[in-house]
Amino acid sequence: MIDIHVHILPATDDGAKDVSMSLEMAQAAVKSGVTHVCATPHFYSIPSWVEIKNRCKALQNQLKQAGIDLTIVPSSEIHSQPEIENLKPEEIPTYNDHGKHCLLEFPFRQIPIYASNVIFSLLVKGITPIIAHAERYSDVVNDPNLVLDWIDKGCLIQVNCGSLLGAFGENIRKTAYILLEHDMVHFLASDAHSNGTRFINLAEGREAALKTLSEQEVQALVVENPRKVINGLNVDVRDPKVYKPKKKRFWLF
Ligand SMILES: [Fe+2]
Numbered sequence: 001m002i003d004i005h006v007h008i009l010p011a012t013d014d015g016a017k018d019v020s021m022s023l024e025m026a027q028a029a030v031k032s033g034v035t036h037v038c039a040t041p042h043f044y045s046i047p048s049w050v051e052i053k054n055r056c057k058a059l060q061n062q063l064k065q066a067g068i069d070l071t072i073v074p075s076s077e078i079h080s081q082p083e084i085e086n087l088k089p090e091e092i093p094t095y096n097d098h099g100k101h102c103l104l105e106f107p108f109r110q111i112p113i114y115a116s117n118v119i120f121s122l123l124v125k126g127i128t129p130i131i132a133h134a135e136r137y138s139d140v141v142n143d144p145n146l147v148l149d150w151i152d153k154g155c156l157i158q159v160n161c162g163s164l165l166g167a168f169g170e171n172i173r174k175t176a177y178i179l180l181e182h183d184m185v186h187f188l189a190s191d192a193h194s195n196g197t198r199f200i201n202l203a204e205g206r207e208a209a210l211k212t213l214s215e216q217e218v219q220a221l222v223v224e225n226p227r228k229v230i231n232g233l234n235v236d237v238r239d240p241k242v243y244k245p246k247k248k249r250f251w252l253f
Pocket of ligand 1: 005132
């Protein structure tokens with residue numbers, strides 16, 4: 001399996017606090033059946049993309065020295081902010097530096113009004129945004145069909161394994177399953193920030209997704225689609241279905 005969203009770089013963001021934690025996270029990933037981890041530190045233009053790539057190379061060397069057979073793929077979790085529009089294409093962190101896909105996150109409480117502009121500015125540079133943990137945004141919990149608009153624009157959608165297991169509460173768990181059941185998800189990822197218990201690994205997320213999707217469908221989310229992304233290839237998507245919430249019944253007496 002390939003995990004496209006992990007805060008594994010040491011002392012870079014709110015993820016692994018030092019190299020030993022990075023190595024523990026790497027060992028745990030390998031144990032759960034992961035071959036590639038995409039390092040996605042939060043990106044607010046600092047550290048620069050060049051610096052992130054250098055840190056990925058350093059971690060890869062440390063894994064080699066420790067005898068851990070795991071490939072680190074450079075990337076980032078880009079915080080949606082208007083300044084992103086002004087960056088040159090080569091300054092924008094993309095998976096494996098292919099200039100093809102990036103991971104984009106929004107504030108949880110409200111999708112900002114400039115989100116569409118940021119998405120558009122990436123698309124015109126030939127970069128497909130993958131919307132990080134789409135199920136966790138309050139606006140999506142209130143209206144899961146908001147995700148249809150992102151897919152329609154040309155974005156891809158990532159859901160956290162922990163959301164499927166209720167790590168972020170019942171509303172987010174339900175939303176994650178609604179997105180899965182309506183073909184609105186293209187990737188499952190751990191979004192691990194440590195090797196602690198809060199973060200659910202890809203193997204557990206895979207099992208949870210199998211409750212509602214076929215083996216082949218889940219394989220696309222944890223192996224096939226991620227493999228295309230780290231190789232800079234297009235990801236084929238099925239037409240998503242519109243979510244129709246069940247109408248509440250009111251009893252008159
Ligand atoms: Fe993240």
